[in-house]
Amino acid sequence: MEPALNINGLDEVEYQLIASIQNGLPITARPYAEVSNKLGVSEEEVVERISSLIKRGVFKRFGIVVRHHELGYRENAMVVWDIADKDVQTMGNKIKTYPFITLCYRRPRQLPEWRYNLFCMIHGKSRDEVTQLLQEMISENDWCDMPHEVLFSKRRFKQCAANYISQPGIKT
Amino acid sequence: MNEVDRSIINHMQEGFPVCERPFAILAEQLNLEEKELMQRVQALLDDGTLSRFGPLYNIEMLGGVYCLVAMQIPEHDLEKVIETVNSYPEVAHNYERTHELNVWFVLAAETESQLEGLLTDIEKQTGYPTFAMPKLDEYFVRLKFDA
Numbered sequence: 167m168e169p170a171l172n173i174n175g176l177d178e179v180e181y182q183l184i185a186s187i188q189n190g191l192p193i194t195a196r197p198y199a200e201v202s203n204k205l206g207v208s209e210e211e212v213v214e215r216i217s218s219l220i221k222r223g224v225f226k227r228f229g230i231v232v233r234h235h236e237l238g239y240r241e242n243a244m245v246v247w248d249i250a251d252k253d254v255q256t257m258g259n260k261i262k263t264y265p266f267i268t269l270c271y272r273r274p275r276q277l278p279e280w281r282y283n284l285f286c287m288i289h290g291k292s293r294d295e296v297t298q299l300l301q302e303m304i305s306e307n308d309w310c311d312m313p314h315e316v317l318f319s320k321r322r323f324k325q326c327a328a329n330y331i332s333q334p335g336i337k338t
Numbered sequence: 339m340n341e342v343d344r345s346i347i348n349h350m351q352e353g354f355p356v357c358e359r360p361f362a363i364l365a366e367q368l369n370l371e372e373k374e375l376m377q378r379v380q381a382l383l384d385d386g387t388l389s390r391f392g393p394l395y396n397i398e399m400l401g402g403v404y405c406l407v408a409m410q411i412p413e414h415d416l417e418k419v420i421e422t423v424n425s426y427p428e429v430a431h432n433y434e435r436t437h438e439l440n441v442w443f444v445l446a447a448e449t450e451s452q453l454e455g456l457l458t459d460i461e462k463q464t465g466y467p468t469f470a471m472p473k474l475d476e477y478f479v480r481l482k483f484d485a
Contacts, residue, residue: 184393184395184400187392187393188393188395189390189392190391190392191354191392193361193376193379193383193391194376195359195362195372195376196358196359197360197361198356198357198358199358213356213357213358216356216393217356219393220356222399223396223399224395224396224399225393225394225395225396226394226395226396226481227351227353227393227394227481228354228356228392228393228394229350229351229352229354229391229394230347230350230354230379230382230388230391231388231389231390231394232347232351232387232388232389232483232485233386233387233388234483236385236386236387237347237387237483237484239483242433244442254475255475255477258475258477258478259477261477261478262477262478267478267480268479268480269478269479269480270476270477270478270479271473271474271475271476271477272474272475272477273406273471273472273473273474274471274472274474276469276471279439280408280439280469285406285471289483315437316436317435317436317442318436319433319434319435320433320434320435320436320440321433322431322432322433322434323420323423323424323432323433323434323443324424324429324430324431324432324443
């Protein structure tokens, strides 16, 4: 399928630029020059456009993405809560103040199989550590009665960035 | 991983210079030679400490969609289903978790309709239903881990 262009003000060059570096920048002294050669534009233009994409928030970050498991964060627990819809936002905003929380989202329930609508993630060095952090948060806020479950990761089958941008005119 | 690698990782999670000689600039800040920095980044990618070097994009700003998907797969079929699911390039993360819904992965697609097509296709290929749990509200996402 041809991607729609001009989404959120992206022009075709930007779209091609994103597509060409979505799997990573080349590790060379002048990586932007190498990218620019592929795209047939100047190095200066690539630098300007990437800076602009960062400024506009299209790139959340520009640099590296770590595998937390390899950094010693071997456990990740997805903690899911069943919270009254009117209270979800307040609780989400409270949860995010804890430094060990790495993510906090509201998601749809899937009744009857799945009753939970608030998801947060805790990364830690061990299962015991994660459990202890969670218990601290629960007791500090008096959340003992809030229905929740902890889903520990058992095995990681895949961790990578998804490819979803098709690459018009660019061979990978 | 040594102290130099740790400081490279902590620095580069904050950003990477966008200029003619980015490695040279960063190397100076880290008190390294440009060449050594490049070699170390390459080594951290090769050994899997880093999953990528480049942009982390905000998929919604590109008009794309992400969706967390859960499946309930019995043990005897797990390997086969995982292999099938992982074969899709649109699958970003895939974990087995301690729950009846034991397989959890993230799907990325260009459009909602493409996402639905992928879910239907995965159900057909694996023979099991999928539970799509897209993000409705984001309260927080952390982008940095201390090395």
